[in-house]
Amino acid sequence: MGKFITFEGIDGAGKSTHIAFVADYIKQRGAELVSSREPGGTPLGEKLREIVLHEKMDLETEALLVFASRREHLAQVIEPALKRGAWVISDRFTDSTFAYQGGGRGMSVAKLEVLEQWVHPALQPDLTLLFDVPLEVARARLDATRDLDKFEQEKADFFAATRAEYLRRAAQFPQRFRVIDSTQSIAAIQEQIAAILDACF
């Protein structure tokens, strides 16, 4: 089996910046690499992503759509890749749902756990890199770079609750989470990521 690494954090924390670095690290080991994202990662998932990121909807509809996208991503991409021994890196996975729909929007953890058990009862990431920054830092980075989607336009309270839920999960699952202080320079973060990967794999 290959390894499954996920990248998590509030919008603007800087997780996407480090994906190429981790991809290079894996390729240097001679392993096949599959790099993907959620919501998305498949043609159907990318259609669902457009809807989830841009349309207002009931909270439970939102949770069901991100898990529908995930089920397709698992069936078409993640599970076959891991079975053939490839390494998979995903820009977001189920921790995002607990953080955003759970922490940010207030959906009950118990309901989200039911969906998680349904969609991937036996699979968890081997490693989750959580890029953690204060909200103001994340917001300043986003404002400097792009038009904001539905989630990115949420207020400070939403991101405070999202970040808190991420940190709660990191404390709950210390064996797979590594929390990275993402206020550091990009070079310092990459040095830390390399040390984490060396220690884990």
Ligand SMILES: Nc1ncnc2c1ncn2[C@@H]1O[C@H](COP(=O)(O)OP(=O)(O)OP(=O)(O)O)[C@@H](O)[C@H]1O
């Ligand atoms: N450590 C850092 N120091 C300074 N700027 C950074 C750092 N990390 C990322 N950035 C910048 O912040 C912006 C947002 O980074 P990035 O797109 O990686 O965030 P993200 O967490 O993936 O956001 P989203 O989840 O919304 O896609 C980019 O312009 C990036 O260059």
Ligand SMILES: Cc1cn([C@H]2C[C@H](O)[C@@H](COP(=O)(O)O)O2)c(=O)[nH]c1=O
């Ligand atoms: C997987 C997943 C994602 N989201 C939200 C989080 C982000 O605001 C967007 C994705 O944008 P990114 O720039 O690619 O990070 O979707 C969510 O609310 N729930 C989820 O399960």
